Amino acid sequence: MKNKTPNKYGIAAAVVGVLMMIFGIYRGEAEAVLAKAVRICLECIGIG
Amino acid sequence: MDKKQRSKKQKSTEAPRHIFQLLWAVITNSFVTGFIQGRIYTGSLKNLCVPGLNCYSCPGALGSCPIGSLQSLISSRNYKFTFYVSGFLIFIGAVFGRFVCGWLCPFGLVQDLLHKIPFPKKLRTFRGDKILRKLKYVILLVFVIILPMVIVDITGQGDPWFCKYICPAGMLQGGLPLTLLNEGLRDTIGFLYAWKFVILAITVILSIIIYRPFCKYICPLGAIYSFFNKISVFTLRCDKEKCVECGKCGKVCKMNVDPKEAPNHSECIRCGLCEKNCPTGAISCNWKTGSNKNSENIKPENNDEY
Numbered sequence A: 001m002k003n004k005t006p007n008k009y010g011i012a013a014a015v016v017g018v019l020m021m022i023f024g025i026y027r028g029e030a031e032a033v034l035a036k037a038v039r040i041c042l043e044c045i046g047i048g
Numbered sequence B: 001m002d003k004k005q006r007s008k009k010q011k012s013t014e015a016p017r018h019i020f021q022l023l024w025a026v027i028t029n030s031f032v033t034g035f036i037q038g039r040i041y042t043g044s045l046k047n048l049c050v051p052g053l054n055c056y057s058c059p060g061a062l063g064s065c066p067i068g069s070l071q072s073l074i075s076s077r078n079y080k081f082t083f084y085v086s087g088f089l090i091f092i093g094a095v096f097g098r099f100v101c102g103w104l105c106p107f108g109l110v111q112d113l114l115h116k117i118p119f120p121k122k123l124r125t126f127r128g129d130k131i132l133r134k135l136k137y138v139i140l141l142v143f144v145i146i147l148p149m150v151i152v153d154i155t156g157q158g159d160p161w162f163c164k165y166i167c168p169a170g171m172l173q174g175g176l177p178l179t180l181l182n183e184g185l186r187d188t189i190g191f192l193y194a195w196k197f198v199i200l201a202i203t204v205i206l207s208i209i210i211y212r213p214f215c216k217y218i219c220p221l222g223a224i225y226s227f228f229n230k231i232s233v234f235t236l237r238c239d240k241e242k243c244v245e246c247g248k249c250g251k252v253c254k255m256n257v258d259p260k261e262a263p264n265h266s267e268c269i270r271c272g273l274c275e276k277n278c279p280t281g282a283i284s285c286n287w288k289t290g291s292n293k294n295s296e297n298i299k300p301e302n303n304d305e306y
């Protein structure tokens, strides 16, 4: 029977993930990601 | 069924997945102006990460690469740890597991297509294959986490070591198109560019011979998602009552997983090939919704083969 429903650990981990994302956004991390991503990453393309 | 017939059947059963992968890759890299003008998208969608390995310096990229973002925050003097990107990876891993690798990663698609190029002797496995699969975890730990965090300059800023020295997706999606389209960047090419070009060339050649070598041995993102395969909501199941132990599922699996023994093996990319090739319908890829009548007999989450 235990396999009938979605894995509870999976659901719990997904909830933890969402909470961490919300806290990260609150800390301003989404803007930091944006700031990095809107400039050409010279390291990524093999120049920097 | 002879070899030719078998590969023909695999081809037809894989087409829907490849169409899905292609559509996803096109949608998430649809900033056409970037390809015309040799620049990248700078809009607010780049706040968000995409689930697969997708360089954010690709001229078409609308979202951010999770591995690039992870390193950029870990190496930043202001953060050193990222709740946002770690939370994103945990969420995507917990819901999808390595389904992302099979269906939502452009670099996975590139390797899938390269492996379709005929070659006299394709390598299914080789001595050292099992141990080499652990390399991606070392790369995750050393190049994505430790080095960007620890080796910093005088201002406390580190480098994205994986992006800089290893990632062939950055060269394929960002380096090649941008240097072709942008004269200013072309003039700055040096040793690092050559180094990354060689890595890409090796990856391309190996992908023709071995199925997804980068995913199996190098990719830190696949390594992260592999931790979640056993608990992810999207999962693979083998119904023991229907299974006749013919072994077809294990034979068709190009990731060398035996889904009847280890349906949630860390190397399974949820491509669905085993499900399509099972003669009794014992294998199913789904969301564990309770629709399976023999759920009590389903094989338990299993020990790793590697």
Ligand code: SF4
Binding pocket: B052, B053, B100, B101, B102, B105, B106, B107, B108, B109, B214, B215, B216, B219, B220, B221, B222, B223
């Ligand atoms: S292992 Fe990495 S490159 Fe391969 S499909 Fe998964 S995320 Fe993409």
Ligand code: SF4
Binding pocket: B236, B252, B253, B254, B255, B256, B257, B258, B259, B267, B268, B269, B270, B271, B272, B273, B274, B275
């Ligand atoms: S076990 Fe099945 S779904 Fe997983 S990689 Fe192998 S063939 Fe694909």
